[in-house]
Amino acid sequence: MRPDMTSEKIVEVAKRRGFFLQSFGAYSGVSGFYTYGPTGAPLKRNVEDVWRDRFVVREGNQEIDAPTVMPEPVFEASGHLDTFDDMLIACSECEESHRADHLIEDETDLADAESLPTEEIEDLIADNGIGCPNCGADLAGVAVDDFNLMFGTNIGPGSASPGYLRPETVQGIFVEFPQLKEYARNQLPFGVAQIGRAYRNEISPRRSIIRTREFTQAELDLFIDPEEDRPDLSDLADVRLPLYSAPDQQADDGDLEEMTLAEAVEEGPVDSEWVGYYLGIAKEWYERVGVDMDRFRFRQHLAGERAHYASDCWDAEAEIDGDWIELAGFSYRSDYDLRKHGEHSGEDFTIFREYDEPKSVTRATVDPDMSTLGPEYGSAAADIAAELAALAERDPDAFEGEDVTVEVDGESYEVPVDVANFRIEERTESGEHITPHVVEPSFGVDRLVYTILHHGYREDEIDGEKRVYLELDPEVAPTTVAVFPLMDREGMGEYATELEADLRSVGFATAYDDSGAIGRRYRRQDEVGTPFCVTVDHRTLEDDTVTVRERDSTEQRRIPVDELTDALEELRDTDRSFEDFSSYELVE
RNA sequence: GCGCCGUUGGUCCAGUGGUAGGACAUUGGCUUCCCAAGCCAAUAGCCCGGGUUCAAUUCCCGGACGGCGCACCA
Incomplete structure (x- = not known):
């Protein structure tokens, strides 16, 4: 890791200013659970809303909201019961932990040790004289720990009906496909999105909200006819993608290559044009919510890294203190999931395609x-x-x-x-019945929130005083505008209070602060990323103008109160920036 | 789950075998008023359990939590 440990500062600011904190601190905390505070919750919600705007509304997709607890058969079909069930064996000599099923697969002809019960695994290790790969000690007789990454529970009284907290939100979409296709009037392609929590009982949660046991995913499943449906790339063809392909990762001097979406799909490393389509949308979207494009890339999965169902898979990654963390996965899942649910449930997970x-x-x-x-x-x-x-x-x-x-x-x-x-x-x-293929962009919301904070973190100096601020886009900032009376006297306080109420009543996320020196109040807002501060001063009482101060430049302009709402809405909702308001009088 | 290191007001740190101190923040007052000014005051802390000891925040053991490394992360 690089010496630039912005992460430590982020965690400190996050806790002090209410972005996120470790949950259950009164009971000494539980590893892997975080609570979003009064600033973090709106930030996260705004990010989700912008995702919804781009991936649901503007794409014409549907959104659903499925249960987080699901019955066992769902995960028998999805494969999670087998593949999320790790068997760990700890060497009694050197204490190294190993995947017991992998040891057997390496040492014997068995290819699918993962699906065997624990006792058989223990016997196989003893019978084959398998030793510790690290120190060579005999592992016979050493207990194999069964560890399922899914949180289990019981549905209803007794244990007759086991259930699990979903380890990914997407199964909630797949299992309802027979009904969802009706809502889509049996016409492909159609997309179904979901924003919600998923749960994984991680062995070792790490790095604050980057790897937790409960997290939020924003996922879209686009169901397509693999032979008929093609994405419309015309608006995205020129989007430049920073691609770190599998061959580049394996080459000694491999580096990421930037190319247009059209190039990447036509002769570049992106196999699926559908995957390419979403890479293009995602790149622009990440930029919109504040990810630094100089610390962003799409990395192709290496052959051994891909899930069994995915033919082409890319991750969106962001650089944090020199490490790349996964923000999203884009995979072509073929017909794997729908086929499995069709086989296990006996229901119809196909679509009828009419011939011409x-x-x-x-x-x-x-x-x-x-x-x-x-x-x-x-x-x-x-x-x-x-x-x-x-x-x-x-x-x-x-x-x-x-x-x-x-x-x-x-x-x-x-x-x-x-x-x-x-x-x-x-x-x-x-016509004929076909099982649709699935293109799945899947976003981790918590990691993105973290990245936005990290990439937006700034330190500078104003008149020799150190300043910390968050460069958050007005669209996602927890508070859009703070209102201050320059002093709480001569009616300025009352004026400001009313102004804040007016702004709130038309939908702005506002803050009001009349405590202490004005500079201190600006700094408070800087630290939570509030893009604009409005100050009511002596002149306001005379001519109904206020000063609007922009966070990054600290520049102020005087704007008539009756033009304030329109100006702020433009600043929040459009591409116009504060510089575009130079017709207003500059203060100082 | 293993190993190393750590845990002291809200935050960041100092310190001690006789229960603690600073800075910043917060609140109130005075003053000032467009970028963390000053003065006064207030609030607030030794992660948990066990052991050693007359006495443990301090030493020892265990646990929880955190950071890093290993493993894990379909």
Whole structure:
């Protein structure tokens, strides 16, 4: 890490000024849980609102809000029950901790040790004489600790219905797909977003709100027809992307390359144009909320790093004190999740895609006469019927003779063709069922809040006095405008109080402060990133003008009170900056 | 989960085997008034449990929490 330890200052300011603090301090705190304070909560909420504006409203996507507790079958289907279940073994000699399942996979032919129960893992380690990779000590007889990263609970009384706190918000979208597709009138593509909490019982939470046990994700799942749907890149083609591709990461002198979105998708390292589409939107969005683009990049996952379902995966990363932390993941998840939920639930997770022209197809079908098969074959009858249907599709020629032979569980059965009711049918098909593919941009909100604070942290000097301020965009700053009376006398206090109430009534996040010297009040607002301070002074009482002071430059301009609301709204909601208000009289 | 280091007002630190001091912040008063001025006063603290001791914030053990390293982070 670099000597520039802004992180320590951020954590200090965060606690002192109410951005975030470790939770449950009265009970000595619990690792990995944080509470957002009076400044942090609005900052976070504003970030979420801006995300919603960009990724839901402006993209025409839908938003849902699913439960955080989900029943076990959801995670059997998603694979989390297996893959979030780590088996750790600690060497009794050197005390190094290892993944027990990985040791077995390395030392034996077993490829999927992860799914075995703990006792079998212990036996396998003993039977194969597996030793500690670090010091070589025999690990036989050493206990394997079962550790599931999901928080478990019981739904209702007793333990008959186990549930888990969701380890990612997205499963709440996937499981409701059969209904969500109805809301989208069965038309692809459509996107469903969710902002919410997710939970992981991390072994070792670290670095304040960067790695916690409860965190907020903003995720979008775009469901597409992989053959038909293409993103419209026309507005984004020229967006420049800082890309750190897998080959660049593996090269000795590899560095990130900047290229336009069009280049990156056409001949560059971004495989999926959908992923590219969201990289483009995300880059502009991160810039909008205050991430320093000089400390920002998209990093491609290395082959071994990718989840089993993802064909192309990129992370958005920000640099914090010399370390790169993950802000978001962009993955092409193919049809993996919907297919799994379809298989496990038996529900329909497909979409019906109509052909341009209805097709006439000939198809071999069977309609087995179960009243014959049943008495004849007993419990095997159902399987035989299923196999007949499969065979008809696979190899219609098998039905040419008097009898047809099918194999079920290693047994051969001869079935008369007329009992199978084999037919070649001419049918009109107007379309087919497809399982949509999923493109998933997934954002970590807490880490982004942290990055915004970190990248916005400034120290400078005003008239020889040190100043700390946060350069937060007016769109996300907890307070947009603070109102001060220069002094609390001669009616300035009353005037300022009313002015603040007026601003609040039209929707501004405001603060009021009449305590101490004016300079001190400016500094207080600087430290929580309030972009504008309005001061009521002697002249206000005469001509109804106030001074507006901009945080970064500390420049002040005198603005008539009846133009104040419009000016502040422009400053907050548009690209116009304080410099664009130079027609107003500069103070001093 | 392992190892090293740490934990003293809201924040940042100093210090001690006989229960503590500063700076900043906060609140009130006086003064001043457009960038942390000054003066007076007030509020507020030794992470928790056990042990050693006449006496533990201080020494020892354990725990919680934090930082860093290892491992983990589909």
